[in-house]
Structures are given as C-alpha cells and as structure tokens.
Amino acid sequence: MNKDFKTPPKSAKKLTQPETLVQYFSELVGQPFILTGKTRTDGSNIRKLIASTLEKHSLPELAEQGEFEIVPPKAKGVPKIVREFIDTYIVTSGTSYNLQVWNRIPATETLLIKYESGESLKCNDVRFVFVRIDTEKNVVASVIILTPEYIEQKFGKFGKPTIKHQLLISGKVRKDIYGSEDKILSFPDSKKLSYQIRHDYEPPKSGMVEEPDIKHLFSIGLLKKMVAEKLIGFKLDAAATKNRGQALEKKVLELLGYEVNENDLLYGAFPDIRNQLLEVKVQDSPTVDLGKFSPEKEEIVIEDSNLTTFDVRYLIALTNPKTEIIEGIILSPGEKLGELFSYVSAESYKCQRAIPMSFFEKYYGKSVFNPS
Incomplete structure (x- = not known):
C-alpha cells in the first residue's frame, strides 16, 4: 500500500x-x-x-x-x-x-x-x-x-x-499552558450542570464524601478563582500525606472551606471530592492514570442525579517533577478532556x-x- x-x-x-x-x-x-x-x-x-x-x-x-x-x-x-x-x-x-x-x-x-x-x-x-x-x-x-x-x-x-485508561497530555499542550497568562486551561461546566450550579461562594454544608447537591456545586469559574489560581506556584508536600495526590486533594479541600478529615482522604471514592463532583489529579509525566472511571465514554456516576463521567469536573495539576511545584492547571468537565488530550492504554x-x-x-x- x-x-x-x-x-x-x-x-x-x-x-x-x-x-x-x-x-x-x-x-x-x-x-x-x-x-x-x-x-x-x-x-x-x-x-x-x-x-x-x-x-x-x-x-x-x-x-x-x-x-x-x-x-x-x-x-x-x-x-x-x-x-x-x-x-x-x-x-x-x-x-x-x-x-x-x-x-x-x-x-x-x-x-x-x-x-x-x-x-x-x-x-x-x-x-x-x-x-x-x-x-x-x-x-x-x-x-x-x-x-x-x-x-x-x-x-x-x-x-x-x-x-485501565490513561490520559495523555502532550508536551506541546503543557508548554502552551505554561506560556499562557494565568497558566490555567479551563472549560465551562457541562450543559447539564450549567443551569443549576453556584457562581458565588457559600461554605460547604456537608462533608467531601457526601453525595453532591447540584444546587451547591461550585461552578468551574468559581473553582478556577478559588482553587486553581491559588495552586499555581504551590509546592506539594508529599511527605505530609501518603502521596502527592492526597496532598493536592487536601489543599483543594482547604481552599474550598471543607473540614479536612484524614480518613476522608483515604476514602477512595470517585470522584475524589464527591460533594463537589471534582476529581483531582497530579501530572508530572506525559500520562495521568484515570483508574476505574474514564470520561472517554459516558457512564453514570451518581444515579439519583443522573450525573455521568461527562459531568465530573477534573482538576489536573501540572507539576514539575524535580521541584514538586505546580506550574499549570487544567480544569475541565470530563466531556471536554478528549477534545484536547488523548486516551491511551498500556495494553492493546x-x-x-x-x-x-x-x-x-x-x-x-x-x-x-x-x-x-
């Protein structure tokens, strides 16, 4: 051929x-x-x-x-x-x-x-x-x-x-994010969420592992202002918790005003901060492990609210592996991730x-x- x-x-x-x-x-x-x-x-x-x-x-x-x-x-x-x-x-x-x-x-x-x-x-x-x-x-x-x-x-x-799928974030995309003014790449919430979520801050009324109430979900715009902007330049202290993922999760919870319970950090639910329908990831290599759920294909995550992997918000911290300092942030609903990045699998x-x-x-x- x-x-x-x-x-x-x-x-x-x-x-x-x-x-x-x-x-x-x-x-x-x-x-x-x-x-x-x-x-x-x-x-x-x-x-x-x-x-x-x-x-x-x-x-x-x-x-x-x-x-x-x-x-x-x-x-x-x-x-x-x-x-x-x-x-x-x-x-x-x-x-x-x-x-x-x-x-x-x-x-x-x-x-x-x-x-x-x-x-x-x-x-x-x-x-x-x-x-x-x-x-x-x-x-x-x-x-x-x-x-x-x-x-x-x-x-x-x-x-x-x-x-087990992974998300591949190319070096070029990382470079573009680092070169942008605020070092944050964000997309609006899914249409399903956009009409009901909060755009102004109100302290959380329940714990991080509780089922989310759409009316109390903070919009991606608010998450960007309250969390993403404050994470740029932040050093992940991996020694303080079991791993950097938990260190990031803990910092995000603090910025959102949640009471941080160490047992909650080990809860292992999807998404990580279930109460905010927020999955938190650290990326210092080309790929991000997605685990059991992948937004490549729409799957129900919370049945009562009919919320899916497309609605879940992903906060991905682009971290310098040598310094452990966060140099960029991706904040996106699951449905948008595949438009900019690629899903890969280690096995055929x-x-x-x-x-x-x-x-x-x-x-x-x-x-x-x-x-x-």
Missing part, C-alpha cells in the same frame, strides 16, 4: 465525501476476489484493494510534517488508511459478523489527529468500509460504508473492554459489536453509505 496513505489529509474538511466513496467503490462490486483462508492475508488484500481503488481518483491533499500530530503513542487506534480516515473489514459467511475495533472506542470524541490549525480528527470520524465477499461465487458482493454512530444506533453500543484492547449477516445480505450487489 502506498506509504502516503499513512499521512493524514491537509485538513479534516478535505476528506472525500462518503457519497463519493460509494461511487468509487461501486466498481468493485462483482469483481473476482479469491479468499486464501488466512484471516490476516485476506484482510490485508481487502485493504490493498480499497487503497488501489482510491488511487484511481483524486485523493485529499497530504498534510505536511509539522502541520499535524498523531496523538496516540505508536499511532495505536489510528485507522490504517489515514489519508481518507478509513478502516477496512472483510465480511464472509455465517449468521453474524463480529466487528472488532482495536485500541480505540469507536463512537467517541477522542482525538486521533490534531492539526496546528486547531482542526482535529477523532474516533467518531473514522469511516468503516465493509467488503462483503460471496464465498460461493468468489466475488465482491457489496461494499458498505458505515460511521461509528450509525453502527451504535442500528446495532447497539460497542462492548467496552475492561482496561478491542471493542466488539455483532452485526447480523442479514444486514449485509440486504445490500447484495450494491455500494452504500449508512443505508436507512
């Missing part, structure tokens, strides 16, 4: 429209295709077939080095045909097709490619190209292009693997979704995109 396919387009807007791809791939329908019986070889041959078809037409202009950044380490989770943001899949026989997506959670806003212009390509921008093979006639029976959202709406959500993982074979049979002899 042409090595240029591993480079993204100059702009996300330059990707060939799916309707045009349908026309390109229609020429494949009915063409001979002999299966080798070796899964990897057949998969590779399908990818080469799609790539060679794309090469017959005008391709998106290539981005130049320095104009983009591939966010995940080792490009894990980035589609194989990056230039058109396409992953290919071969569909043969059986009653159900088991779609496996490696190293990314498909229908999410997680960054894969970040452009200097501010544009980006995310997990939910990947186009899935399914090539159905008629195993009796040894021909391409159909080509079906689907988006992650379509797959989830039509067939249900992808099975989420049990993995896959998300799966079963698609009935009857779906593919319905479009025998056709090339289609997100069929209704």
Whole structure:
C-alpha cells in the first residue's frame, strides 16, 4: 500500500465525501476476489484493494510534517488508511459478523489527529468500509460504508473492554499552558450542570464524601478563582500525606472551606471530592492514570442525579517533577478532556459489536453509505 496513505489529509474538511466513496467503490462490486483462508492475508488484500481503488481518483491533499500530530503513542487506534480516515473489514459467511475495533472506542470524541490549525480528527470520524465477499461465487458482493454512530444506533453500543485508561497530555499542550497568562486551561461546566450550579461562594454544608447537591456545586469559574489560581506556584508536600495526590486533594479541600478529615482522604471514592463532583489529579509525566472511571465514554456516576463521567469536573495539576511545584492547571468537565488530550492504554484492547449477516445480505450487489 502506498506509504502516503499513512499521512493524514491537509485538513479534516478535505476528506472525500462518503457519497463519493460509494461511487468509487461501486466498481468493485462483482469483481473476482479469491479468499486464501488466512484471516490476516485476506484482510490485508481487502485493504490493498480499497487503497488501489482510491488511487484511481483524486485523493485529499497530504498534510505536511509539522502541520499535524498523531496523538496516540505508536499511532495505536489510528485507522490504517489515514489519508481518507478509513478502516477496512472483510465480511464472509455465517449468521453474524463480529466487528472488532482495536485500541480505540469507536463512537467517541477522542482525538486521533490534531492539526496546528486547531482542526482535529477523532474516533467518531473514522469511516468503516465493509467488503462483503460471496464465498460461493468468489466475488465482491457489496461494499458498505458505515460511521461509528450509525453502527451504535442500528446495532447497539460497542462492548467496552475492561482496561485501565490513561490520559495523555502532550508536551506541546503543557508548554502552551505554561506560556499562557494565568497558566490555567479551563472549560465551562457541562450543559447539564450549567443551569443549576453556584457562581458565588457559600461554605460547604456537608462533608467531601457526601453525595453532591447540584444546587451547591461550585461552578468551574468559581473553582478556577478559588482553587486553581491559588495552586499555581504551590509546592506539594508529599511527605505530609501518603502521596502527592492526597496532598493536592487536601489543599483543594482547604481552599474550598471543607473540614479536612484524614480518613476522608483515604476514602477512595470517585470522584475524589464527591460533594463537589471534582476529581483531582497530579501530572508530572506525559500520562495521568484515570483508574476505574474514564470520561472517554459516558457512564453514570451518581444515579439519583443522573450525573455521568461527562459531568465530573477534573482538576489536573501540572507539576514539575524535580521541584514538586505546580506550574499549570487544567480544569475541565470530563466531556471536554478528549477534545484536547488523548486516551491511551498500556495494553492493546478491542471493542466488539455483532452485526447480523442479514444486514449485509440486504445490500447484495450494491455500494452504500449508512443505508436507512
């Protein structure tokens, strides 16, 4: 496959429209295709077939080095045909097709490619190209292009693997934060919270581990003023508590006016300061451990209030590992983290979704995109 396919387009807007791809791939329908019986070889041959078809037409202009950044380490989770943001899949026989997506959670806003212009390509921008093979006639029976959202709406959500996710904050982002006037990067609260939370300070009425009352949650704007601005330049005294995470948590609680109980610091709930729906993290390396809950995918955190990982506010202290001084702060709802940073996993993982074979049979002899 042409090595240029591993480079993204100059702009996300330059990707060939799916309707045009349908026309390109229609020429494949009915063409001979002999299966080798070796899964990897057949998969590779399908990818080469799609790539060679794309090469017959005008391709998106290539981005130049320095104009983009591939966010995940080792490009894990980035589609194989990056230039058109396409992953290919071969569909043969059986009653159900088991779609496996490696190293990314498909229908999410997680960054894969970040452009200097501010544009980006995310997990939910990947186009899935399914090539159905008629195993009796040894021909391409159909080509079906689907988006992650379509797959989830039509067939249900992808099975989420049990993995410990980390948030990758690049050196460039850290540098930009350090270079900003207040050294704080913040985003507004989620829409769900924004109409009810407090923008003026009132001393907490309950303990840090108590369930939050939305009416008494301090807005991110208030948290920035009361906490983030005062943390810049603060030295984390790791010796005073079990670790720096607890040292930071303790300082945040003091700034918010909570009574600090050492047992509460060891409570281990999510989020850390549950009463304020606030998760506190220290970052002195490229990654932040997220533990059991990750805002990459929306999950209910507090059932009574229907609050999710998207609503949880994250305070991430960017710390100098040599001095333990906080040099920058990120303050953001979970839903925004994936727009600027990337979720990574130390181990490879896959998300799966079963698609009935009857779906593919319905479009025998056709090339289609997100069929209704």
